[in-house]
Amino acid sequence: MSKLPGNAGVSVLGDKSLEFYRDPVHFCRQRVEKHRSRVFQCRILNRPTAFICSVQGMRELLCEKSNLFLKDPTDLMTNMYGDTVITTNGEEACLLRLSLSSLFTGSCLKSSNDYITSGQPQCVYSAFKRLGTELVLGLFLNVRAEEQPELFQEISQLCTLHWHGLISAPVSLKVPLWSSGYSTALDARDKLMDIIKDKLENDKQGFVGSLGSLPLPDSSSASQHLLLFISALIPKALASLLTSFTLALSGDQQLLNNMNIYLLVHEQTRRRLLEDPDYLRLVLLEVQRLWPPFIGGRRIAxxxxxxxxxxxxxxYGAIYISHSVHRDPEVFQQPDDFLPERWSGRNAGQEHFLCSxxxxxxxxxxxxLTDVFLKEACMYLLNHYDWCLDPPSQDLEYKWLPVSRPANTPTVSFTQLDQTPSDRSNDTS
Structure with a gap:
C-alpha cells in the first residue's frame, strides 16, 4: 500500500493551519499538483491530517467508513452549540437524527412556503443573509420581523455575535471595557439560550412546539438544537448560494469569464429556467458544485x-475539501466550467457526489429545507426581476472561509419586470 503523500511535519513548528485558513483553495490546489494526488497529508490544528480532495475519498470518509472517522469532541462547534446532532457520535447521533428528522418533512416544511416567498430579495450578500435570517427565525422560533421587530433585531444581533465564536481564537478573556471575541460569543450564546428556553416553555405552535414535545435525551437537548437551527449557519449558507446563483446569471460576459462559466445567452437561459423547473434544479446543482457554501468538514480516525x-x-485527522472534491476531474469533465447539462448527461443521478x-x-x-427555499427564492427572482452588475466592473474573487462568497460584496441593480395578468396568475410565488 502506498504511503500517504506529503509530510505531517513536527509538532507546533510544522503546523500549516495559518496557511490553510488564509486561502484553503490555493493551499489544496498547490499540494494536489505537487504530490500529483488528490489525497495528501500535512499538520493542521497541530494534528497529522489527511486531506481528501477526491470523490472516492470523500465517499469512503463520509459514507462507507463513517463509523471509523468520528466528529472531534473538542472542536469549536461542540463548545459553541453543545451536544447536538452534528457534534455527537455513534448511537447517540443516530437516535437524535431519528427524533429530529420528522420535523424537517411534511407539514413543518409546508408551513414555510408562504413565509419564504413573501419578501422581495435583493442581490447583495447581506440582503440574502437578512432573508435567510427571516426564514430561520420565522420557521424555527415563530419570531417574524414584521410582527416583533425589536425581538427579531435582538436575536439577529446575538446570532451574529455567537457566530463569531466559531471564527475566533478559543480564549475567553474579559477586562474592563473589553472582551475577547470568544468571550463575547459565549455571552451571546447564554442570552440566546434564555430566549430559546422561554419559547420552549411558552410557545406550543409550529416547529418550536413540536421540538419541545420530542423524546430527546435530556431537558437541554431541545434548546441546544434550537440554538443550532436559528444560528447564522443557515442564513449564511443560503446567502452564499443565492449570491452565486445571481452572479452566474448576471448576463455579464466579463463576469462569466472571470468565474470560468459558459452559460447560454442570458435571455435564453432565463426563459428556459422559467419554462423548465428541472433545468433550474440542474443550474442549482452546478452552482452548489462550483461554489459550495462551506469548505468542508473534519473527522478523527x-x-x-x-x-x-x-x-x-x-x-489522524481527516478533512474533506468540498471545493476540490467537486472539481475531481475523474468524475466531472471540464471541472472548472459551469455546465448545468452535465447533471442530465454524464453526471445524471450523481448528486450524492456533492458534499456542500x-x-x-x-x-x-x-x-x-435548503432545497425548498433556494428553488422558491430563485423562481421569485426570475419571475419578478432582471439584474446586472452595477457597476459593471467589480472584483469578484471569492474568499472561502468561513463561508464562500466574493471577498468584496458585489452590488447588483435589479429591474422589476412588467407582468401581464396571465403572467401573474402563473407566478409560482
Missing part, C-alpha cells in the same frame, strides 16, 4: 484505516 487506497493511522452539506449518514438534516 478512531482506528487505523485507509482512504482512497492510502493508510490513515488512528488519531456533508454526505452519508451524517449529512445536513436540513438539506430538504
Amino acid at each position: 478512531d482506528k487505523d484505516s485507509t482512504l482512497a487506497g492510502f493508510p490513515v493511522p488512528k488519531d 452539506f456533508g454526505n452519508g449518514p451524517r449529512n445536513c438534516i436540513g438539506t430538504k
Whole structure:
C-alpha cells in the first residue's frame, strides 16, 4: 500500500493551519499538483491530517467508513452549540437524527412556503443573509420581523455575535471595557439560550412546539438544537448560494469569464429556467458544485484505516475539501466550467457526489429545507426581476472561509419586470 503523500511535519513548528485558513483553495490546489494526488497529508490544528480532495475519498470518509472517522469532541462547534446532532457520535447521533428528522418533512416544511416567498430579495450578500435570517427565525422560533421587530433585531444581533465564536481564537478573556471575541460569543450564546428556553416553555405552535414535545435525551437537548437551527449557519449558507446563483446569471460576459462559466445567452437561459423547473434544479446543482457554501468538514480516525487506497493511522485527522472534491476531474469533465447539462448527461443521478452539506449518514438534516427555499427564492427572482452588475466592473474573487462568497460584496441593480395578468396568475410565488 502506498504511503500517504506529503509530510505531517513536527509538532507546533510544522503546523500549516495559518496557511490553510488564509486561502484553503490555493493551499489544496498547490499540494494536489505537487504530490500529483488528490489525497495528501500535512499538520493542521497541530494534528497529522489527511486531506481528501477526491470523490472516492470523500465517499469512503463520509459514507462507507463513517463509523471509523468520528466528529472531534473538542472542536469549536461542540463548545459553541453543545451536544447536538452534528457534534455527537455513534448511537447517540443516530437516535437524535431519528427524533429530529420528522420535523424537517411534511407539514413543518409546508408551513414555510408562504413565509419564504413573501419578501422581495435583493442581490447583495447581506440582503440574502437578512432573508435567510427571516426564514430561520420565522420557521424555527415563530419570531417574524414584521410582527416583533425589536425581538427579531435582538436575536439577529446575538446570532451574529455567537457566530463569531466559531471564527475566533478559543480564549475567553474579559477586562474592563473589553472582551475577547470568544468571550463575547459565549455571552451571546447564554442570552440566546434564555430566549430559546422561554419559547420552549411558552410557545406550543409550529416547529418550536413540536421540538419541545420530542423524546430527546435530556431537558437541554431541545434548546441546544434550537440554538443550532436559528444560528447564522443557515442564513449564511443560503446567502452564499443565492449570491452565486445571481452572479452566474448576471448576463455579464466579463463576469462569466472571470468565474470560468459558459452559460447560454442570458435571455435564453432565463426563459428556459422559467419554462423548465428541472433545468433550474440542474443550474442549482452546478452552482452548489462550483461554489459550495462551506469548505468542508473534519473527522478523527478512531482506528487505523485507509482512504482512497492510502493508510490513515488512528488519531489522524481527516478533512474533506468540498471545493476540490467537486472539481475531481475523474468524475466531472471540464471541472472548472459551469455546465448545468452535465447533471442530465454524464453526471445524471450523481448528486450524492456533492458534499456542500456533508454526505452519508451524517449529512445536513436540513438539506430538504435548503432545497425548498433556494428553488422558491430563485423562481421569485426570475419571475419578478432582471439584474446586472452595477457597476459593471467589480472584483469578484471569492474568499472561502468561513463561508464562500466574493471577498468584496458585489452590488447588483435589479429591474422589476412588467407582468401581464396571465403572467401573474402563473407566478409560482
